[in-house]
Amino acid sequence: MSTTAEFFFKYHGLGNDFIVLDCRQSGTDIDAEFSRWVCDRRRGVGADGVLSLLPSQTGMARMVVHNADGSIAEMCGNGLRCAVKYLVDHSGEKPERIEVETGAGLLSCTPVYGVDGVAEVEISMGPARLVASNLPSGASGQPFLDAPVPGHSGLRGHAISMGNPHLVLLDQPLGDASRLGPELERHPGFPERTNVEFVRVDKDGLTVVVWERGCGLTEACGTGACAAAAAAVIAKRLPADAWLRVTLPGGDLHIRVPSDLSDVRLRGPVSFVFTGVVPDLPGR
Numbered sequence: 008m009s010t011t012a013e014f015f016f017k018y019h020g021l022g023n024d025f026i027v028l029d030c031r032q033s034g035t036d037i038d039a040e041f042s043r044w045v046c047d048r049r050r051g052v053g054a055d056g057v058l059s060l061l062p063s064q065t066g067m068a069r070m071v072v073h074n075a076d077g078s079i080a081e082m083c084g085n086g087l088r089c090a091v092k093y094l095v096d097h098s099g100e101k102p103e104r105i106e107v108e109t110g111a112g113l114l115s116c117t118p119v120y121g122v123d124g125v126a127e128v129e130i131s132m133g134p135a136r137l138v139a140s141n142l143p144s145g146a147s148g149q150p151f152l153d154a155p156v157p158g159h160s161g162l163r164g165h166a167i168s169m170g171n172p173h174l175v176l177l178d179q180p181l182g183d184a185s186r187l188g189p190e191l192e193r194h195p196g197f198p199e200r201t202n203v204e205f206v207r208v209d210k211d212g213l214t215v216v217v218w219e220r221g222c223g224l225t226e227a228c229g230t231g232a233c234a235a236a237a238a239a240v241i242a243k244r245l246p247a248d249a250w251l252r253v254t255l256p257g258g259d260l261h262i263r264v265p266s267d268l269s270d271v272r273l274r275g276p277v278s279f280v281f282t283g284v285v286p287d288l289p290g291r
């Protein structure tokens with residue numbers, strides 16, 4: 008179990024909480040064992056995931072997302088807002104825009120400032136992909152849209168990648184998330200497991216509960232909100248090119264999906280919680 012970072016910083020976006028580790032000096036990422044320990048809510052600090060910030064040639068940092076179970080995710084929308092707040096609030100500057108390298112590409116982030124530094128961030132999340140190696144479509148197959156979910160009679164879903172994989176279930180009771188989530192996370196159609204969104208389509212937006220790959224039910228999921236909004240737009244249940252409210256257990260995000268799905272925008276709040284010293288660990 009190891010990290011080269013001396014301090015950790017805890018942040019949350021709508022209750023989706025993360026430990027930020029600044030590893031830009033050493034360039035050394037953490038291992039899965041460290042992530043499992045520090046995320047443990049009884050034996051560690053407690054979080055849904057760890058965001059390690061590594062050196063980047065193209066952005067202010069490269070963000071690696073470690074889930075609470077030690078697995079690595081390609082992207083995290085709420086986590087990226089936390090990383091932006093850390094990077095900007097510790098830079099001594101107030102940039103209009105910063106870029107961060109992620110598994111979903113180099114993403115442009117616009118901080119909105121409040122009395123305590125960055126209060127909100129708007130992110131250009133890149134495309135909602137319907138064909139991807141981490142979806143049932145594979146890298147070159149047919150999109151899986153409003154399709155029956157094999158092995159689950161009566162269940163239909165949209166498979167969408169925001170860098171990370173999502174199975175969006177429109178009109179699925181939100182209360183089904185803890186019952187169906189664990190099995191659907193490991194549905195054999197998704198080669199790298201999947202996040203699962205249980206979605207109610209309202210007149211003016213969506214209400215969503217997310218079962219997240221690698222950490223279970225969370226208070227909010229940024230990429231999940233983007234995937235749910237993209238599915239609702241594809242299904243023509245909500246308009247493209249409009250800011251949509253997505254209500255999650257932890258609060259509201261705002262998402263805009265262009266009609267060609269080329270660049271989904273996400274806007275939401277971010278908060279600093281506390282900082283601490285990483286204890287002396289074997290291997291540090």
Ligand SMILES: N[C@@H](CCC[C@H](N)C(=O)O)C(=O)O
Nearest residue numbers: 080083084085171228229230
């Ligand atoms: N909560 C995140 C997504 C974190 C990664 C996810 N669990 C995965 O494995 O893909 C978000 O806000 O997007």
